[in-house]
Amino acid sequence: MTAKDAPRTIRELREAQGGKRKPKEPKSANPLRQGLRLERVPDPCVVVLFGATGDLAHRKVLPALYQLRRTNLLPHEFMLVAVGRRPYEQDVFRQEIAASLANYSRVPVDPAIVDEFVARIVYHQGDFTDPESFDRLSAMLDAIDLEHGTRGNRLFYLATQPSSFAEVVGQLGRVGLDHEVHGAGWRRVVIEKPFGHDLDSATRLNREVGKVFREKQVYRIDHYLGKETVRNLMVFRFGNGIFEPLWNRRYVDHVQITVAESIGVESRGAFYEETGASRDFLQNHLMQLLSLVAMEPPAAFEADALRDEKVKVLRAIAPMSPEEVRRDVVRGQYGPGWVAAKHVQGYRSEPEVDPESETETYVAARFTIDDWRWAGVPFYVRSGKRLPKRASEIAIQFKQVPHRLFRDTAAEPEPNLLALRIQPDEGILLRFSAKVPGLGIDVRNVNMDFTYGSAFSVDSPEAYETLILDALLGDASLFTRADEVEEAWAIVTPILDAWIDSPAPAFPNYEAGSWGPAEADELMARDGRRWRRI
């Protein structure tokens, strides 16, 4: 390099050195962690689990914590305070958890590790409306800090009925358990879905939570975001150079998002009567998947940058008028039928369900995103119970080739399709046309199929393991922010309102084991399209 082209400014010097300035490592970083499974381990802490005797705690939260403990991903100084209304002797509760882990753990349990894990559980009986119970909880947590070195770090996990969220948060605030004092520990709260039941209630709940906790302390769980394929969606889109240039209205004809369940409402009839498919799936899982598919690349892979982009997508979906709801949204309710070779009853015959119920167990909708990238590209979403199988996927249907060169082929070649399977058999499929071997030109569709199970057969972590670990590490990337929740409700609430004002269809309108009501097929057929056969 001659003196003439030597760098003159800091920026030029940096560019001459061939890259960005190396980010300064925080002083607190442990250099020995680099390259290990976790570059950072969670701080010593107490997890306070509200609703510890409930189904969610037993099926998901406790097995996830056990698995994290088993694989040494929890801090050594870790305690779990289980809060529930029922009275329990400590030992009896621990035995119950040990038995429950044996049932619900995704790996065979190791009795020695289970013993060690349950020994860290302290049961705290208390009513969520009882201030005295929270006073005792606060004193108990201080004592645990002193005895077990958990350093004032607390994760409050609300696995309760949604109606208790505001009460619990308010009580935590009243006894000062939300206060983060510099150097004296962090305080975080994990709130399960559903977060509100419409826009007003979600806004109110956000306000109540916001009175006590700052937004960066709040982790709203939508477990779909912890699923491996959903996380991979971002890697797929932004870690590959070939797809993103095609990911727009110029090449994409439409997008289909399906979250299908073969099960009915199981033992959750009362809960489902209050929610229905729109509140249970559309407002959260489907809207999350839609925003991840449609969002612009974030500036950085960090929580707020990511969530800013997702919110922009939701804001670009205009709330529907009642007329648009009638045209673009279909609701359904299953009647009796056959699923997986078994006869099943209709929704109205399920336990705890009103025999005249008008709750929808199926919803399909057509959304448009009014932005530069997606203008004119419909996004079709559907979700339902008692469909033929459990399957979730996102399908990007590309446009047909502009000119049909191979006119004499036996079958009309279908346009390219990219399907991202979320469950089961997580993977990615690309459909394209190929010539059938032979003398003539015959074109058929072939699939190039990537299956997670065959390329990486290491076990994927359960979504709850990923999310709980992230919450303990203070990474909110996979959790929903207050404005995100409200924007999603702003889309779904006008649909619910329009349904209140219009008579329900003649429920049940689809047979269990079918792919939903005929109107959902008509929704697609009207645009000259059809749902993918999954």
Next chain:
Amino acid sequence: MAATQDRAADGPIAIDGIAPVGTPQLRWASRASTIDGIERELARIWAEPKLTTEVDGVEVRNIAARTSVMNLVVIAQQSEDGEHGAAIISQLTGRHPSRTMILSAADPDGPGWLDARITAQCILPRADAPEICAEMIYITAGGDTGRHLAAIVEPLLIHDLPVTVWWPGEARLESQQARDVLASADRLVVDGSAWRGDGLARLRELARVATTTRTAVSDFALARQSRWREAIASTFDMPEFLPYLRSLRRVAVTYGTHDDSGLPGGTNLVKPLYHVAWLASRLGLTVIKPLAAVPGAPPPARPGVKPSPGRGYSATLRQGNADIAVVVRPVLSSTPAGTTLRVELLCERRGSELRVDVTAEAESVGVRAWQDGVEILDRRFNAARRTEADLLAEAIEAGGRDQVSDDAVRMAALIAAAA
């Protein structure tokens, strides 16, 4: 290469039933004695429309997927190395289906010849999943042909898939044969703890590969120690102990030996040395005095302490302006020679001392720490010793270069410079 006539090929293997989930099953076996013949057989496996399992005369399951995520080349010096390698790779069929070539050379002074056994192994990864099948080719080459392994490997690689070369046993990385084979390799996998003598010359060769070629290296000896590293690192996760890392003064590694002569070079030192090298590379230490045998008679036996047959080795590293004493000490032990038995760290900071002592057993690792003589930590982590199949799978999954591993290998070579 001598082009001899292919022997009659066999083909699909008749089986009595589907093997249980996760159990590899041989479904095709044939032979060839030329590269063309091997390629023909490979094509025949997947072109065979009737490669269907019949149980009691009923077709029960198709071989649904020919799957390869990589090319795996095993260089087996001894036939038992090849058999051992094949057994481990079979365990990975469902996890990392690969085109595997197991190469061994024989009769170097005779005429050139090649004998290949082409097999397809199939496995059901899950009861509800399609079968996954992968090819395994056992190739033995004699005479000149055996001296040009790259000429056998190259035409048989599946294009566009990564190439991993696994060299169990003595990896003669300095040989031209190794250079040729590694020229097309994305990753070299070795086990430094299996090398003869102290293993340090081969370690320096491994560092050369890591430094001067585009081939990433994975050493089982280093990968095995990840549970030790997790345990050591965990001590310094605590904010009050983290500053001590900048004031390391002594690292002592005790290893097991069966050699009671106390003479240097008798026991493999790769594993003990990797502990020091990992710490040195992560903490940015420099080498002042490389590893050298400490002369003199063995230290006198002390009650309760395992006898040491020699004084071991020492080195000096530097952190800022302070020297760090490194001691690598043998003790007679029934564990495999060269196994690390204990890692001790001593840090001194502003008049305060932190001592960390790490030991491992088959299923766990223990860490104890003392601050100014007061015990402040006694932890045990559940962390089982990993199998070769686990280590090979990890090496394969690593993808690109692992900076931490590369740094440790290079640093180990620097510390071992004159040993």
